[in-house]
Amino acid sequence: MVQYMKIRYGVPFQIPRRLGDRFKEIVGIKGVRYVRQQGFVVSDKSALDAMNRILIKMGLILVPDIRCFICGMDVECDECSYKDVCKRDAGSCICSTCMSREDVVKRYYDTQRTMLDQALH
Amino acid sequence: MKMLWTEKYRPRVLNEIVGNEEAKRELLKWIVDWQRGIRDNPGVLLTGPPGIGKTTAVYALANELSFHVVELNASDYRTAQSIYAKVGHLTQSNTLDSFTSGGVRRNILIFFDEIDGIDPKADTGGLKAVLDIASKKEVPIIAAANVPDPSSHKELLKSFKVIEFKPLTPRQISILLRRIIASEGLSISDEIIDKIIRSSRGDARLAVNLLQEAAAGVDIEFVSTPMENLPFDILMKRLSSSLSITEIRNLLNSNSSQIEDVFYAYFDMILRSGSISLEEKIRLLGEWSKLDILFGRMNKKRYFSLFRYINMLLPWLIYSANRAGAIYDGRIPQYRLRLFILNRGAREELNNLYNTYLKGRLHCSYRKFVLEVFPYVCGYLKEDEYPSLTKLCKKGGYGVTW
Amino acid sequence: MLIYGVFIKMSFSRIDTLWVEKYRPKTLEEVVDQEEVVASLKNIMNNIQEMPHLLFAGPPGTGKTTLALVIARMLYGDKWREYTLELNASDERGINVIREKVKVFSQYFTPTKEVPFKLVILDEADMMTSEAQTALRRIMEIYSRTTRFILICNYLTRIISPIQSRCATFKFKRIPRELAIKYLKSICENEKVDCADDVLERIYEVSAGDLRRAINLLQSVVNVSGGKPKVRDVDEIVGKVTPGVIAGIIERLRLGEFKEAVDKLFEFKAVSGVDGQEVIKLILNELMMKNLLNPKTAEILAKYDFRMTEGAYEEVQLTAMLAELAGAFKGTG
Numbered sequence: 059m060v061q062y063m064k065i066r067y068g069v070p071f072q073i074p075r076r077l078g079d080r081f082k083e084i085v086g087i088k089g090v091r092y093v094r095q096q097g098f099v100v101s102d103k104s105a106l107d108a109m110n111r112i113l114i115k116m117g118l119i120l121v122p123d124i125r126c127f128i129c130g131m132d133v134e135c136d137e138c139s140y141k142d143v144c145k146r147d148a149g150s151c152i153c154s155t156c157m158s159r160e161d162v163v164k165r166y167y168d169t170q171r172t173m174l175d176q177a178l179h
Numbered sequence: 180m181k182m183l184w185t186e187k188y189r190p191r192v193l194n195e196i197v198g199n200e201e202a203k204r205e206l207l208k209w210i211v212d213w214q215r216g217i218r219d220n221p222g223v224l225l226t227g228p229p230g231i232g233k234t235t236a237v238y239a240l241a242n243e244l245s246f247h248v249v250e251l252n253a254s255d256y257r258t259a260q261s262i263y264a265k266v267g268h269l270t271q272s273n274t275l276d277s278f279t280s281g282g283v284r285r286n287i288l289i290f291f292d293e294i295d296g297i298d299p300k301a302d303t304g305g306l307k308a309v310l311d312i313a314s315k316k317e318v319p320i321i322a323a324a325n326v327p328d329p330s331s332h333k334e335l336l337k338s339f340k341v342i343e344f345k346p347l348t349p350r351q352i353s354i355l356l357r358r359i360i361a362s363e364g365l366s367i368s369d370e371i372i373d374k375i376i377r378s379s380r381g382d383a384r385l386a387v388n389l390l391q392e393a394a395a396g397v398d399i400e401f402v403s404t405p406m407e408n409l410p411f412d413i414l415m416k417r418l419s420s421s422l423s424i425t426e427i428r429n430l431l432n433s434n435s436s437q438i439e440d441v442f443y444a445y446f447d448m449i450l451r452s453g454s455i456s457l458e459e460k461i462r463l464l465g466e467w468s469k470l471d472i473l474f475g476r477m478n479k480k481r482y483f484s485l486f487r488y489i490n491m492l493l494p495w496l497i498y499s500a501n502r503a504g505a506i507y508d509g510r511i512p513q514y515r516l517r518l519f520i521l522n523r524g525a526r527e528e529l530n531n532l533y534n535t536y537l538k539g540r541l542h543c544s545y546r547k548f549v550l551e552v553f554p555y556v557c558g559y560l561k562e563d564e565y566p567s568l569t570k571l572c573k574k575g576g577y578g579v580t581w
Numbered sequence: 582m583l584i585y586g587v588f589i590k591m592s593f594s595r596i597d598t599l600w601v602e603k604y605r606p607k608t609l610e611e612v613v614d615q616e617e618v619v620a621s622l623k624n625i626m627n628n629i630q631e632m633p634h635l636l637f638a639g640p641p642g643t644g645k646t647t648l649a650l651v652i653a654r655m656l657y658g659d660k661w662r663e664y665t666l667e668l669n670a671s672d673e674r675g676i677n678v679i680r681e682k683v684k685v686f687s688q689y690f691t692p693t694k695e696v697p698f699k700l701v702i703l704d705e706a707d708m709m710t711s712e713a714q715t716a717l718r719r720i721m722e723i724y725s726r727t728t729r730f731i732l733i734c735n736y737l738t739r740i741i742s743p744i745q746s747r748c749a750t751f752k753f754k755r756i757p758r759e760l761a762i763k764y765l766k767s768i769c770e771n772e773k774v775d776c777a778d779d780v781l782e783r784i785y786e787v788s789a790g791d792l793r794r795a796i797n798l799l800q801s802v803v804n805v806s807g808g809k810p811k812v813r814d815v816d817e818i819v820g821k822v823t824p825g826v827i828a829g830i831i832e833r834l835r836l837g838e839f840k841e842a843v844d845k846l847f848e849f850k851a852v853s854g855v856d857g858q859e860v861i862k863l864i865l866n867e868l869m870m871k872n873l874l875n876p877k878t879a880e881i882l883a884k885y886d887f888r889m890t891e892g893a894y895e896e897v898q899l900t901a902m903l904a905e906l907a908g909a910f911k912g913t914g
């Protein structure tokens with residue numbers, strides 16, 4: 059049984075396994091850090107791939123959690139037609155439902171406007 | 180020249196920038212905090228590959244919040260003096276953290292772009308000055324680097340808040356393109372848009388450039404692998420229209436097998452340029468001469484480690500040649516070609532002439548023959564026997580004919 | 582004249598076509614000027630058995646090679662080619678090649694009363710590095726029983742002293758005006774060409790005591806004009822031959838026509854095939870002649886002479902050098 063676990067790039071997470079010697083190996087990967095009391099931080103896809111090569115032996119696979127910037131739903135990168143050229147290391151993307159709407163450009167900017175305005179105040 | 184879309188559609192406010200939403204929010208929050216007096220970090224370091232909006236974000240931010248940007252470039256880094264000359268006075272007194280421009284009092288923001296282009300070993304004086312200014316926390320400082328961790332700038336990394344910018348996702352690129360397509364009223368096939376998205380690899384600037392090329396009828400197929408080996412003249416066109424060192428560096432990196440040809444082609448461009456002044460030519464050609472020594476040592480002595488320095492220097496030289504007005508006109512570097520052809524044809528004939536008729540009877544060396552005899556005798560040569568030589572002499576450069 | 586020209590055009594097989602060879606002196610008496618040299622050589626030739634190695638030094642076109650060949654004729658008469666090895670330091674690839682050739686030439690030779698030694702004429706000896714010259718000295722010693730050397734150079738100072746001290750040295754001077762013109766006139770007479778005095782004067786001026794250049798110019802001017810040369814013809818020709826071409830390049834630089842200067846230089850370089858360092862040498866000479874050599878220009882030349890040995894593309898170095906020279910000239914007005 060393989061367990062899938064969603065993680066976010068740049069956001070610390072714990073690994074629900076006893077790592078032992080593997081710990082050193084994992085933090086040795088370029089793009090992987092360990093922050094005390096918070097957990098591992100992965101910066102990008104290639105680091106995640108390297109980490110998965112180790113974790114799969116323990117029955118765990120990490121999948122990046124990329125959310126739709128507009129609606130907040132899972133982007134489902136595996137279904138994306140650009141999956142062959144996408145590095146999947148962005149903080150967010152746009153889901154296919156939102157993408158298919160006529161007014162996606164306007165909705166994108168509107169969402170961002172709201173977000174930035176919040177930061178301003 | 181018609182306007183570049185990368186300029187025309189350069190975002191003026193943060194919201195117009197597509198992608199890296201979280202990074203932009205952090206940046207905005209940092210500067211807002213700064214203004215409120217919350218100054219945990221002396222500055223921010225933006226990292227990430229070129230063409231994804233780092234520089235744009237800084238200017239958009241400044242524009243929105245009415246900052247006056249004092250931008251420092253690599254040459255300012257050379258010495259501490261040049262840094263202080265430019266910004267020192269701004270930070271000398273804490274009442275001077277604003278600046279009057281266009282009748283409006285604006286706060287000042289110091290911006291160091293492309294700090295990865297600086298060799299920290301050679302330029303520590305300037306870097307120290309930056310850290311020194313930063314430590315006072317009187318003026319906000321933003322730096323930008325085109326590598327994820329500019330490890331050579333450890334000090335900067337230590338104290339600055341690092342905000343990472345990522346390449347845009349293909350769908351984000353798509354959003355960006357749709358906006359321009361709508362605004363330009365273009366009708367462009369989905370197939371081409373798809374190609375542009377795929378070729379751009381998250382580089383927004385490249386995507387916009389490709390869109391403009393496609394709109395102008397350029398076959399995108401031809402440029403669809405922009406980061407791989409480009410045909411020489413496409414590479415040269417890209418290089419000579421590049422306005423950023425990073426772009427130049429990336430182009431060279433992904434076409435490193437052509438670096439020597441680029442070096443030579445630029446030499447030719449500078450030489451024959453009608454718009455570069457003599458003073459500039461002296462300066463640029465002097466730089467080319469120095470770089471040529473590196474090439475020479477590398478080739479002759481097989482010191483391939485020198486390639487590192489060439490890689491480091493050539494982008495800067497191309498950048499300054501571009502700034503001086505070097506233009507690629509699509510021609511193959513002329514002298515190499517000319518020397519090549521003439522070397523073969525004319526030199527063989529010259530050798531032949533000496534060896535068949537004159538050697539041993541002329542009582543002089545080949546060198547002397549070439550300099551002191553040949554120019555006087557080429558009038559005797561039969562055209563069908565010495566076509567290259569006679570043609571050249573007739574053209575009037577060297578050698579007497581009658 | 583024209584018929585003659587056409588004839589030659591058909592076949593370049595007669596070396597006499599070239600007046601420099603046709604009128605090359607074959608006896609001591611025919612040699613123009615160089616009285617001191619000729620006098621002491623006469624002395625030496627009185628006792629052939631004890632002839633030392635000879636070292637001829639002096640500017641080009643003053644009769645050094647000619648005199649060496651005269652000596653060969655005096656020693657061996659018509660058979661001189663058999664006993665003489667003519668070498669050119671700038672043609673031979675390294676001292677080893679020279680050693681090999683001398684070895685083959687001298688090895689199995691037994692001196693006789695008629696032919697007491699063989700003769701090696703080594704021209705442009707000052708083009709050799711000092712290491713090569715040291716090796717040369719040893720070669721001279723090894724074969725001293727069977728072989729005499731005549732070394733020829735432009736600059737005596739570039740010959741290492743161990744060689745100088747083993748040779749009888751002869752310094753050649755530039756040919757003075759009257760003698761040179763007289764000689765040119767005798768050639769004209771012989772060739773039945775009518776060449777006015779002002780033309781000959783001009784030829785002398787631009788060839789500066791170099792008889793080879795003077796004779797070459799005379800022949801060209803006769804060819805070009807079809808028999809009635811004008812001063813104008815001389816000037817036109819000078820612009821198309823070394824070092825006139827170089828002078829033209831420098832003139833362009835002085836006028837600020839940098840690009841044209843570069844074009845001219847590469848044209849010259851392409852046809853002649855001379856290498857970059859040779860070009861710098863030619864420019865140096867020309868600057869000296871024009872009194873344009875000053876600390877600034879000298880430094881520029883030195884800098885690029887050095888860079889040339891290190892760099893990859895001669896054109897890049899030469900172009901950068903011309904640019905700097907143009908700048909230097911501009912500075913001085």
Ligand SMILES: Nc1ncnc2c1ncn2[C@@H]1O[C@H](COP(=O)(O)OP(=O)(O)O)[C@@H](O)[C@H]1O
Nearest residue numbers: 601605612613641642643644645646647792793
């Ligand atoms: N002193 C001289 N007397 C007569 N002819 C000379 C003399 N010097 C040079 N020449 C002419 O110039 C040509 C080249 O001279 P050469 O002896 O080869 O000069 P270099 O001194 O360079 O060896 C000769 O063939 C001859 O025609």
Ligand SMILES: [Mg+2]
Nearest residue numbers: 645646704733
């Ligand atoms: Mg000679």
Ligand SMILES: [Zn+2]
Nearest residue numbers: 135138144348
């Ligand atoms: Zn994706």
Ligand SMILES: [Zn+2]
Nearest residue numbers: 126129153156
């Ligand atoms: Zn969505």
